[in-house]
Amino acid sequence: MRGIGKSFVGVRANDEVNLTVKSGDILGLLGENGAGKTTLMNILYGLYQPDQGEVLINGQPVSVKSPRESMHLGIGMIHQHFMLIQKHTVLDNIILGFDDLPFFFPQKIMRKKIEEFSRRYGLQVDPDKYVWELSAGEQQRVEIIKALLHRADLLIMDEPTSVLTPAEAEELFTILRRLSEEGHTSILISHKLDEIMSVCNKVLVMRKGKVTGEAAIDEVNEKTLATMMVGHEISLSYPKKPLEPGDPVLEVEGLKVNSDQNLPIVRDLSFTVRRNEIMGIAGVSGNGQREMVEAITGLRTTVAGQVRLNGKDITNKSARHINDRGITHVPEERIKFGTVANLLLLENSVLKQHHNQPFSVKNLMNYPSIREHASRLVEDFRVDAASINTPIKNLSGGNMQKLILGREISANPDLLIAAHPTYGLDVGAADYIRRRLIECRDGGGSVLLVSEDLEELFQVCDRVAVMFEGRFMGIVDPADCDMGNVGLMMAGSLPKETN
Numbered sequence: 273m274r275g276i277g278k279s280f281v282g283v284r285a286n287d288e289v290n291l292t293v294k295s296g297d298i299l300g301l302l303g304e305n306g307a308g309k310t311t312l313m314n315i316l317y318g319l320y321q322p323d324q325g326e327v328l329i330n331g332q333p334v335s336v337k338s339p340r341e342s343m344h345l346g347i348g349m350i351h352q353h354f355m356l357i358q359k360h361t362v363l364d365n366i367i368l369g370f371d372d373l374p375f376f377f378p379q380k381i382m383r384k385k386i387e388e389f390s391r392r393y394g395l396q397v398d399p400d401k402y403v404w405e406l407s408a409g410e411q412q413r414v415e416i417i418k419a420l421l422h423r424a425d426l427l428i429m430d431e432p433t434s435v436l437t438p439a440e441a442e443e444l445f446t447i448l449r450r451l452s453e454e455g456h457t458s459i460l461i462s463h464k465l466d467e468i469m470s471v472c473n474k475v476l477v478m479r480k481g482k483v484t485g486e487a488a489i490d491e492v493n494e495k496t497l498a499t500m501m502v503g504h505e506i507s508l509s510y511p512k513k514p515l516e517p518g519d520p521v522l523e524v525e526g527l528k529v530n531s532d533q534n535l536p537i538v539r540d541l542s543f544t545v546r547r548n549e550i551m552g553i554a555g556v557s558g559n560g561q562r563e564m565v566e567a568i569t570g571l572r573t574t575v576a577g578q579v580r581l582n583g584k585d586i587t588n589k590s591a592r593h594i595n596d597r598g599i600t601h602v603p604e605e606r607i608k609f610g611t612v613a614n615l616l617l618l619e620n621s622v623l624k625q626h627h628n629q630p631f632s633v634k635n636l637m638n639y640p641s642i643r644e645h646a647s648r649l650v651e652d653f654r655v656d657a658a659s660i661n662t663p664i665k666n667l668s669g670g671n672m673q674k675l676i677l678g679r680e681i682s683a684n685p686d687l688l689i690a691a692h693p694t695y696g697l698d699v700g701a702a703d704y705i706r707r708r709l710i711e712c713r714d715g716g717g718s719v720l721l722v723s724e725d726l727e728e729l730f731q732v733c734d735r736v737a738v739m740f741e742g743r744f745m746g747i748v749d750p751a752d753c754d755m756g757n758v759g760l761m762m763a764g765s766l767p768k769e770t771n
């Protein structure tokens with residue numbers, strides 16, 4: 273691809289982009305949310321036409337007008353969201369896209385081909401299963417087989433691991449390596465540095481529509497890639513000034529909560545979070561973290577125990593009452609529960625605060641101050657949006673997350689509860705969020721941070737509790753603890769005293 277340019281209303285999505293891949297390459301296309309990666313690949317796949325520049329395949333300029341044409345040129349694309357028909361079997365889904373099926377026994381011949389490709393590339397799929405029965409990893413393998421059956425030499429994958437478990441991601445990398453040995457070329461879009469380092473042989477970094485770096489993988493490390501991606505050096509560690517924890521903000525005593533199935537899921541938790549403190553909750557998801565947070569924030573009734581905020585009992589009070597008393601909450605499913613899709617960005621920027629000063633004066637919305645607030649959030653949290661008057665549903669997932677986080681942090685809560693706040697974010701945005709959490713602590717607030725990312729917890733928190741099956745296996749000091757023990761506690765062994 274040479275000198276590719278593409279603009280959307282108000283955005284230069286691609287600007288003078290050059291990209292070259294050779295047979296057998298696994299190229300990592302790296303960049304923050306909104307850098308222009310998907311746009312560039314949609315151009316290569318024929319979904320968009322470039323405003324400038326040209327695409328050459330085997331040295332020949334081509335004009336790719338549609339995905340059908342790109343398929344004929346040997347290009348296949350696996351989108352972020354799979355395009356399979358759920359009610360059909362794997363075999364039917366694969367057959368569907370072919371216009372040159374064999375006349376006799378098409379099912380039998382295609383089944384044989386699927387089996388052959390399965391074996392050759394280690395792509396395990398069952399042709400007779402229905403798509404709705406498949407895991408994300410299996411669906412992805414079906415898409416890959418489909419592309420290979422269409423004779424794709426170049427496979428584009430848009431953030432393929434975002435829907436996979438770590439084990440499935442590892443399998444995918446094995447498949448990509450195998451494809452590369454057979455002379456296939458892959459382009460892997462990602463914002464995860466470790467992923468690019470582990471599977472790619474080359475990397476192209478984009479920022480704000482432009483190429484900011486290109487290198488062979490052995491010439492770079494995570495730190496240099498992060499710098500190319502964000503445009504300034506980012507620390508992968510967070511020096512915190514030592515602070516003596518202050519008065520208790522949140523006190524939880526003997527908390528018991530049931531799951532949606534009405535079974536005990538939080539079993540007798542007691543802990544205290546103080547001013548000037550970030551307390552982390554580590555653990556594999558599903559060990560009661562979500563239910564604990566819901567009970568504290570008034571979204572779920574407790575079975576037993578007491579929750580106090582600044583010394584006052586808030587057990588089983590309404591979510592609005594608790595929010596007004598000083599707890600803000602970044603929920604786990606933040607897009608579903610954190611925004612109202614059809615409202616504008618600026619309206620979403622004051623959700624839950626809209627009835628308070630200065631956004632509401634005498635029961636009337638004070639739009640000038642809401643606009644000012646929304647603009648500041650967009651600026652501070654680097655939310656990429658056409659304007660504050662855009663419906664929130666038009667924002668990318670990462671940008672929605674940044675806005676929600678900004679909204680909850682900027683409310684200056686006594687306690688901020690953040691569940692997986694950097695999940696799915698690019699390094700630049702994650703770095704920014706972590707700094708803001710620390711600022712919240714330094715400014716006299718307190719934070720309860722639930723995360724599966726141990727590195728994040730140990731970089732940011734003053735104390736980390738490890739949760740397993742509704743209990744704390746132990747509370748550790750990040751400055752002085754054995755990660756091996758933490759791993760064991762996450763798996764339920766090595767029970768220690770809780771405080």
Ligand SMILES: Nc1ncnc2c1ncn2[C@@H]1O[C@H](COP(=O)(O)OP(=O)(O)O)[C@@H](O)[C@H]1O
Pocket residue numbers: 280281283284285303304305306307308309310311312656
């Ligand atoms: N169809 C579109 N209409 C308007 N703007 C778009 C469209 N697609 C992408 N953009 C904008 O172009 C920029 C690059 O987006 P994208 O290529 O999706 O980035 P990435 O995949 O790197 O996250 C973003 O600012 C995005 O909002």
Ligand SMILES: [Mg+2]
Pocket residue numbers: 306309310311430
């Ligand atoms: Mg994208």
